[in-house]
Amino acid sequence: MRLDYDERRASILASARRLFCTKPYSEVSMVELASAAGVARGLLHHYFGSKRDLYLEVVRGIVRVPTLPLPEDDLAAGERTWDASVDGWMDLIEANAELWLTIVGAGGTGRDPELDQILDEARELTALRVLQARGIDADTAPPELLAVVRGYGGMAEEITREWLDRGRLTREQARVLLLRSLPVLLDSVVPEISPAAVASGAT
């Protein structure tokens, strides 16, 4: 069937998006992509150049369309609009859970179970060590606490990138952020656990 340029392009992207959500990048072949789109293999190259370019286009489409949070239109920020933003963001993520986990959540690994597991175990171990370093018993800790520490780990990675990769932070600036944020976070979630946190946070 002969389709218009944009239509065909969109159609290929849609089926490719579906496929890339089920398997990691390397296990998806151009023949699969082609047959899923109902076209010949050569057409994919005609439209996107290479398999990699097609994949990048898929990712672009995913991260572009649902630009995550929903800031309220024009009225200035208050706590109500912040609540609404977070809720809106969570709604969006939940609706496209599989998509989000595959592309953004997996950090671009493209749903690679083994690699994900390795990195995840390392991060979990790090979180436990952080708990240990703060004198908290991991076994009796509530799930929120572990989640906060895992979250702190994600934040630490971002701040480190800000320091070493993008160079928008000096080591000292990054250090202060890393130092202060965990006590403050722990205190805000479970105030009874770390009484010393407030003092450190104010330092």
Add this chain to the structure above:
Amino acid sequence: MRLDYDERRASILASARRLFCTKPYSEVSMVELASAAGVARGLLHHYFGSKRDLYLEVVRGIVRVPTLPLPEDDLAAGERTWDASVDGWMDLIEANAELWLTIVGAGGTGRDPELDQILDEARELTALRVLQARGIDADTAPPELLAVVRGYGGMAEEITREWLDRGRLTREQARVLLLRSLPVLLDSVVPEISPAAVASGAT
């Protein structure tokens, strides 16, 4: 040259690690890996099975050896040991900056510049939106503030994974964490900017 099993294995892993830090996974071929290790291509399969297995082995070696923070030995946690842990962690990362950025920092993409750029732009846009949602002008904001918001984004991704992927958090639990943490973080870093944050953090 004929080497002992463990020696040869370690030698191959070392040169493979070097190679995987310079290019993304797909652009490293087995012939390259072989010639870098000074052996024939077939030997790599003999030792590691497949290219993917070799790569996983490299990643395992990297994330295992420097298990990130340094918890102080036995004495209970106080703020001094926490300071030391963070410093120790930063020293470790800084010493192996390239390695860390490639494997952990890039989230497993394996130094894929284009893909990284796409995801990074999306995250940057999200950070700006968050600033906007809280009524902060991005242009006049200090770099630490932007870094904190980027860090909050990393934390939000982790918490979302904790909710949707690992299922250790309910939606409500995740919501509360996401809601509370940003005001608290902002307040701890730049107290003068968001006076309303304290109230929200206590809610």
Add this chain to the structure above:
DNA sequence: TCCTGCTATCGGCAGTGTGCCAATAGGCGA
């Protein structure tokens, strides 16, 4: 010292996937 078995190491074969390009077919305007 020579022989023999073991195993690290090599080189090539088969299958698969990508990238590309010339040829084809289908639709729209004249």
Add this chain to the structure above:
DNA sequence: TCGCCTATTGGCACACTGCCGATAGCAGGA
């Protein structure tokens, strides 16, 4: 209806992975 324009196809050439039989270097025993 004819002809051009372009979407679409199928096949060719190359690269790479995975595997396996063949080879070579080293050890221990006679």
